[in-house]
Structures are given as structure tokens and as C-alpha cells.
Amino acid sequence: MYALVDCNNFFVSCERTLDPELENKPVVVLSNNDGCVVSRSKEAKDLGIPMAAPAFKYKELFQKYDVKSFSAKFELYNYKSQQVINIAKSYVVDHEVYSIDELFLDLTGFKYIDIHNYCLGIREEIKEKENIPVSIGIAPTKTLCKVANRIVKEFPDKFDGVYMLDTPEKIEKALKWLAIGDVWGIGRKLAAKMNDSGVYKAWDLLQKPEMWVRKIMGIHGVRMINELKGIRQLELDTPSPKKSIAVTRSFMEMLTRKEDVRERVETFGMYCSERLRRQNTCCKIITVFVQTNRFRKDLPEYRNAMTRILSNPTNSSILIGRVVNELFEAIYKEGFHYKRAGVIVNDFVPEDQRQIGLFEEDVQNHHLPVMKAMDAMNKKFGKDKVRLGSMSGENTFGRAKLSPEYEAFLKKNTLPEANFRFH
Template sequence: MDVAYALIDCENFYASCERVFDPSLRERPVAVLSNNDGCVIARSEEVKEAGVPMGAPLFKWEDVLEEIGAEVLSSNYTLYGDMSRRVHSILEADALELERYSIDEAFATLPGLERENLQRLADSIRRKIFRQVGVPVRVGVGPTKTLAKVADENVKARKRAGWGLGTYVCPPEPKREELLRRVPAHDIWGIGSAYEEKLHEKGVVSAAEFSALPDSWIRSEMTVVGLRTAWELRGRSCLDLELVRPDRKTLVRSRSFGERVESKENLRQALAKHAQRTAEKLREEGLVAKGIKVFITTKRFGDPPHYSNGAAGSLPEHIARASAFARASRRLLEPIYRQGLGYKKAGVCLYDIRPARPHQESLFGRGREEDEALTEAVDQINREYGKETVGLAAAGLPGGEGNLEREWTMKRQKRSPRYTTQWDELPVVHA
């Protein structure tokens, strides 16, 4: 084969990131919580073995976690995002091409070597990431992206059984047939619940049986998407790496509040903060937006009142300027705010997004050039000294006083330090 596809999958990523900087956690179960410390969203192997499911409400599983001696932590997305960037930067040195599939997964193309040499290369990548970042990874390699996913799942199964080194390269035919017989049809990458039901009705229970179905039946019952999946399982590459990010249609930023928020001023602060973060994200991706929508909601369940509403508007031109988004969010809040309600969530959605171009859209528009120097200066300060070093006063101050204090922030009572991005939270070593 000309190239091979590899799936590099960080193991228990959030828990692994926490263990890198806190050695005391390496022999303890670790559970990481969602926003406002509500549900378990990441689990070490020990927590999984204790039966704690993904998304488990903390209050229902607190006794189990305490019984196994688990360390329960708030989510630390700043740390996880930075560690993800470090892993991907290492992969870029060994991969021919790289697709950042998610925060803890990446697809890469590798040279089309013999299986033994691919195995050595995969082992080398795994060791390098662990040595330089401290995060354990699995590496599955195959002639297609789907078979690389199958190889990764095989590594996972072998490690659960207590053997295997964390890498696996798909064998050539006919030995690949044996591997595919061990893969349940519902575990095939890209097979959803609707297709799973069709395969069950036809008596198909494994990936091997699925790949052996006639192309005409697959195309008729599962569209061209299912047919491509079958071809991929047979070793015919149909899915290229997504090296270019698909055009973004919308950009949403929202958070649940740690406590119910009643005052309009606190809602204004929260929306201004979301406007600031969406503007930063736009600039990171080289985009601008013209449409903006804000939304607010009370709790969805339990005793009334229940209320949810939103309002949308359009700006004079496409921009990525936080102050303009914040002013628009303040204006759009007015018609939807209802006094006396306890709000649990607020958010901002940007739409009508396109790549930034250096020109003035309208006769009376300000033009992007006027804002570039200021926004670049703000971004540079925040990159160098940490997020929120400079921001909108309308968003309040973290840890501030008086009416600027953020009373609407999320609960993160168990968050670990942001070891890699905040000077005052760097790990301290006592020699």
C-alpha cells in the first residue's frame, strides 16, 4: 500500500492529564465532572471497572466513588486543551498528514511500510508521546481509516484482557477476516442505530458479515455512506483525511450557571463574556460574523416557572470584534428578559460566518483595519500572560469586587491548577 492510516487515541484523556501533574493520582481511581460538577464525563479504568457509567449524576454515584477511593475533580478544559495541542504537535513530526479528529484523537497517514516496520513506527510514536507529554495513547494502524479504527478497538480489547502493548497493525488478507469476525456490527465506525437494526434483521452480527454483503443491498438499504464503510473494511480507502476544517456555519458559546441568576445585570455580564469568547474563537479561525442570537433559559424540569427564549439580530458588517457582539447581546436581552425568574443558562450564537477579508463592506462601516491593531494587541497579551488578562469590563472581573463580581460563574470547586497556562498555577517542586 502507498500509505497506511493510523488512529492515535489518548487513553482516558482527562484523567491522564490530571495524573501527569499529580503523581499521587497515578495509583488512584479518577473521575472528572461536567460543568457545575453535575455528572461524570471522564473516568479512569478503575472507575469504569467499578460500574460508574459515562454521564452518571454525581449525587447518585458519590457513595461508590468514595468506596473505591476515587479522586473526583472538576473539569479543567484549559489544561486538557493545552495538553491536546502538545500531543498533536508531536504527531505532526512523524505523520505525512494529520487530521485532528477530536481533543483526544487524531488520524494520521504513515509511510506504506511492511507490517513489522509499521508496528515499530507505531510503538515509537506511542513511546515518544508518553515520554514528552506523559499521556498514554493507543495506536491502531490499517490500510483505511475504518480499519485503523478497528485496530484501535482491538488494542482497547486486548488491554482490558491484560495483554498487548498499546499498538496494533491490521494484518493482510486472509488474516484480517478473523479480526473482523471479532468486531460486532454495531461497533463499526459509522454504523448508527437505524442501520444496526437493518443489519440485525438480516442476521448480520459482525463486521466480517457486513463487509461480505452484496454492494447492491448495502447501497439500497444504507446509502452510499454504508457502501463506503463496507469498502473500507475490505481494504479499499474511500475516506481521506480532513486536512481542511469544514466551513463553519455557526459558533455557539453557552454555560449553565452555578446558581440561579435573577438580575438582568448578571445576565448581561454572562452574555458579554460569551460574546468575548466567541469573538476570540472567530479570530483564531480567521473568520468574521454578521448575525448574532442570544438565548436564556430557566431550569427545564421540576416546579415551574419554566421559561426559555431567544432573540436574533444582524450587525452592519461582518466582524470579529468582541465589543460589538457584547453591545448587540445587551440590546437583544431586553425584549426576552423576564423579571423574577431564576435563570440557569445563557448563551450566544453567531451565524452568517465567512472568512475574514480586509475590506470595508459598507459606506459607513468602520472597516476591519481600524480594529486589527487593538484586537491583535489584546490577543497577544492574553496569549502571553494567560486568558482574561485583558477583557471586556462588561463581562465583569474574575474574583472582582462590587457589582463587577461574577456571581454567575460555574461551580468548579474541585478544579486542579491550570499547570501549563497560568504563571501563578505552575507546579512547584520541593527538592
Template sequence: MYALVDCNNFYASCERVFNPNLRNKPIAILSNNDGCVISRSDEAKAIGLPMGAPIFKWEGFCKVNNVQVFSSNYPLYGDMSSRVMALLEQFTPDVEVYSIDEAFLEFKGFDNHNFDDYGHQIRGRILKWTGIPTCVGLAPTKALSKVANKIARKFPEQTKGVYVIDSEEKRIKALQWIKLEDVWGIGRGLQKRLKVKNCKTAFDFVQLSDDWVRKSFSITEWKLKKDLEGISTLTLDEVKTKRAIATTRSFEYTFSDFDNIKERISTFAMSCSEKLRKQHSSCHMVYVMLSSDRHKKQEEQHRASRVVSLPSPTNSSLVISNCAVKAVASIFKRGIKYKRAGVIVTGLVPENNYQLDLFEQENEKHKHLMHTIDHLNSKYSDYKIKLGNQDLKRTWKMRQERLSPRYTTNINDIIVAK
């Protein structure tokens, strides 16, 4: 048996946990640099605030409808997500964290359990211990648990936030109800190809012959079909190391001077290096990109990138930052107002298992220095140790004019009871 536990309107729910005055009020959470809406409460959806709405166009609408608008508070959301995922491990050791607000659970050896009761226990404990409302869908396969979760979310009064597909009758009814575009794993391209076969629902999809699906699509689509039929073919994914690591950001403002851009690139390179060391990897190549604001078409546009191959694999912030700064210097054009940049490290290999270079090796002192920097930053947080060409006052230069307190990760923002 599988379960999908999904946090309802997660970002908005995190804001409500520490500010009860926001309950039953429309809430909108903005993207980096307060650009557009990336999360809405049910109340905001009900009054017609669309996903992805540019806030500068919808500012008046939000004021008229008393929508509470917040900047993304990622430290708070990440910490609350960790708390929810830790609670899920109390119910089964087999947990796959699918995203910041949802996870798959597999129940092995739970044959005699009442899964409806168990689902309510999961939901109740998360709500009581974190204040985050969730929906729980349970079914014999991963794909069906996704369908069950959608039913629990769509019909909260009837299901009380928990729905179990535990019979053939329930499975068929659920597949007949869910539209093809709402099925987990079916994207736009696959939708178009299936609609040629007059597939409108998930039930129509599973009526197709196995042979036709195998010939027309990949093994992934065939496994999805079998999963929807109640035959488990999709298992929990193991945590894998990434093949590439990226840090890309829009700037707080447009920059036309090289000093500001160099500082941003150095910070992005530092972030990539830290992520490399966390997964015990090194990189062979550094990819740097720089682009102007494409929305300001009246201004001169410029977009460029550069790849730098390293003589030997490294995860040293010093080496990667130096390469990234040299790369961005070679593509920078004076007079252009740049809005976005990024650093991607690729060609990843294990840090303790790679081909040595006969003539050139990285300074052995870098490993000890990086270990010390990581230890100090972990101990004191807020990234106290930085490179000399980084901004010493701020980690990311993002516009966050509506940021709520970091209630759980900053001691100065902890709620004080009087």
C-alpha cells in the first residue's frame, strides 16, 4: 500500500501557523524578487487571483480584495517541510520526499491495518505538531495514491482530507472521474497523442491495449498504465546524486557595472561549490550565463554564456569562483543592463574517485580550508565565512519587501509570549 501526503497550499499555510490572523483570509506568496504569484490560499483562488500573476499588474486587485501578499520566506518553508517529513518517518521507514510539500510513503507488512484510520492519524499528527493542514491519498500503487490524494483535496467535507482506494469499484470510479491532464506523469505532449485515441480520462487511458502503449510510447508510460490498473510497477525512488548543480537568480535591480555582476557570480559559484561538497562530488566544467531584461524590449538586449573546462575535478570554492568570474568577464558588455545570471557546475564525479592529472593538481590545502568553512557556516549559519569578493552583508540580493519573520530559523524572530 502507498500513500501520498500533500500539504495544502504549503507556503500560505506556513505563514498562517505563526500568524493566526491570516486564517480564512486570501494569501498570495511571491517569487524571487517579488515578481509574480507562486502560491495562493483557497480564498485567493476563489476570488480569481491567477497563478503566475505579475504583482505589479495585480497590486490594485489585491488591495481591493484585501489579499495578504508576502515575499517567499524560504528558510521558514524549508524548516517547516523538514518537520513534516520527519513526522512522516514515524509512520513508516519507507518515505520518498517528492517535493518541499509532498511525500510518498510505502507500507510494507501493514496487511491488517485500517488505512482510513491510519491516514487520519497521519493527518492529525502533522496538523497538531506543526499546524500544517494536509491531504492523504492511499492506494495499492503510487499513481493511484496520487489520484486518491486529488479526491481527498477536491472533496474535503466528504473525505475529511483522507481517501483510500481499496477496492476495484473505487479504482474504476476514481479513474472515470479524473481528467487525463490531471493524471500524474501525463504531460502536454502525451495528452495530445492520447487524445487522438479519444482518451479524455484516466479510465480511457487504461483501456488501451498494452501492446499499443508499448509500441507507441516508452516503458515509463506503460508502467504508469499498469500502476493505474492497480499493478504496482513504480517504486519509491532512492536519493541520487545530481548530474549537474545550478544556481541562477534574477538580480534585485538591473546592473550595468561589472563589480556588482562579479560579486553575484562569485556568490553563485560559492553556492554551487557548497552543494558539490554536500553530496561529496567534484566537477569537471563550469558553465556561466548572463542575460539582460528581456521584458524591457526598448533597451539593448544581450544574452551570452561561457563554458570553462577545469584541468582536474574540484569542489573548491576558490577555484570554481575564479573560473566563473573569468568566464563572466569574457562575455560582459558595457552599456547593457543585466537582470539575470547563473552558474552551473557539471561533469560531476565522486570527490574521492576520479582520474588524476600527471602535471597539474589542486592545492591540497583547499580541502582542509573548505571543510573548515563548511563547518563554521553550519555552526553559526547565515554564511558568516565568505570569499573576499562577495557581499559581506547579504547572502542573496533579492527584493523581499514583504518578507515575514523567520520564526523558526532566526533567534531574533522567535515569537515571544507575554
């Protein structure tokens, strides 16, 4: 058996840990630059506020129903996510972090334990220690875990936050209830195609011949059918090292000063180098791009990018920052209002397997002790506490709706950056 632990309305739940007065009130969390809704409480959903709703379009509704809106507090969410993961994984031997608010637990071998009550204990401990409500779906496969978890969320009054699909009868009933578009791995376009062929429920898909499924969805569809039947196809996985790293941002306000754009781009380069060191790799290729706001037709438009192949692979913030600055100088043009910029690094090699020119000095090794020390201090004291002189230390995102409770929380806690990759 697998279990899927899924935090309910995670960002909103994190906000409520700071301010208990938000319980049972409509709450939304906004995206970068306070643009769109990325998390909603149940009360906000009942008001008809959709996911990804532009905040400015719902301003009157927010005021009418006293909807509390908050800027995203990624540091807090990372911190709370790790706390939840640490509690849940302590109950099992193997687990997989699927996203910031979801993880799979491997319950294989729990033959003499009441799995339902065992998972109730996990849920209760997370609620007691972190005040984060979670739903747990238990099933023979990961896809069915998603189905079980959805049932828990759809019918909270019938279950105590835990539901188990452990019999063929339960699985059949669940699949006859579940819309095909809600099956894990089926998107909107594919769901529409399925509907055209008479497939409206997940159970309908199981009635189709395997050749039809293979034609529509390929081998992925065959695996999905087996998963829905309870035949395990997807094992627990650990995140593999990234093949490319990109740090790109839209600015809160358009930037016209060269030094302002330069500082942001160099900071993005520093973040790329930190991520490279975190997975013990070095990059061979660096790309820098800048662009204006394509939606502002009243302003001149400009975008450009430039790439450089390095003679020696590196993950040094100093060396990457130097290259980023040179590329920025080559593509920047005066007279434009810049809205977005970014740095991309790729073509990685392991840090201990770099090949350098015979007659070239290996500057990377000279910088490595300093970089490691800087990373260690930032891990201990918080992000960007120790940084290069070209970095301002300010967040690119505009977050105007930070609460006083959060400011107090930051002062009292050290929030290390998440040690896993978000999907």
C-alpha cells in the first residue's frame, strides 16, 4: 500500500498558523507581485473565487465579503513543508516528496498494523505539532492514492481526513464517481478528447480496449489503466539532479535604470550558482536574457538573449557573476522599460569530474572553499544573509500584503531553504 499525504489549502493553512483569527474566514494567497490567486480557503472557494483569478478583477468582491488576501510567504511555506515532511516520513522507511504540499509514503510490509488508524495518527500529529490540516489517501497504487485523497477532500464530513481504497468494490465505486478529467495525468484537452469518445468517468476508461488507449495516450495510458486497476506501475522516486537551472523573474515595476536591471540579473546568476553547488554540479553554458512588457503596446518593445560556452565548468558565484555581467553588457539597450530578465545555466558535469585545459589556471578550486562557507552560513542564518557585494539582498517580488505576524515570525525563526525540488 501507498499513502498520499496532502496538505489542505496549504498556503492558506500556513497563513492561519500565524493568525488563528483567520480560521473559518475567506482567505486567499496571491502570487508573485501580488498578481493572481494561488491558494484559497474553502470559504473563498464558496464565494466563487477561481484559482489563478487576477486579484484586481476581484477587488470589489474581496471588499464586499471581507476576503483576507496575503502576499506569498515562500520562506514560511518551505519551512512548514519541511516540518510536515519530517513528521510524516518518521512513520515509514521509504517516502517520496512529490511537491511542496504532497508526499507519498510506502506502507508495504505493514501487514500486522491497522493502516487506517496508523495514518490517522500521522494526521493527528501533524495537526497537533504544526497546525496544518492534511488529507491522506491510501491505496495499492499512486494513481489510486490520488483518487482516495480526492474523495477525502470532497466528502470531509464522511471521513476523518483518511480514506483507504483497499477492496475491488471500493475501487470500482470510486472510479465510477470520478470524472475522467480529474484522473491524475489527464489534462483538459485529453479529457475533452475522451468525452468525444464516450469516456466521462474513470471507470469508462477501463472498459476501452487496450489498443484504443495505446493509440490515444501511448504507453503512458496503458500504465495509467493498470494503476487504476490496482496494478502498481509507478514506484517511489527520488528527484534526480536538474539538467538545467533557470532563475527568471517578472519585476513588480518596470525598470529603466541600467544598474537596477544589472543588479537583478547578477543576483539571478548567484542563485543559479547556489543551486549548482547544492547538487554538486558545475555548468558549461550560461544564458542571460532581458525583455520589456509585451502587453504595453504604448511602449517600445525589446528582447534579447546571449549565451556563452565556458572553457572551464564552474559553480562559483564569482565566476558566473562575472560572465553574467559581460553578457548583460552585450544585450542591454538604453531607452526601454524592462519587465523581465533571467539567467539560465545548463550542460552540467559533476563537481569532482571537471575537465580543464592543461595550461589554464583552475580558478574554480580557489573559490570553492569560500562558496562552501557562504552556503553554510546562509543555511544556518537564512537566505542571502551572506552575499556578494553586487547583490542588494532585496526580493525581486513585490509583496505589499505581508502581515505584522509574519514579520515577527521571521525575527524569531531561522528559515532554511527547502532541501527538495518543487514540481
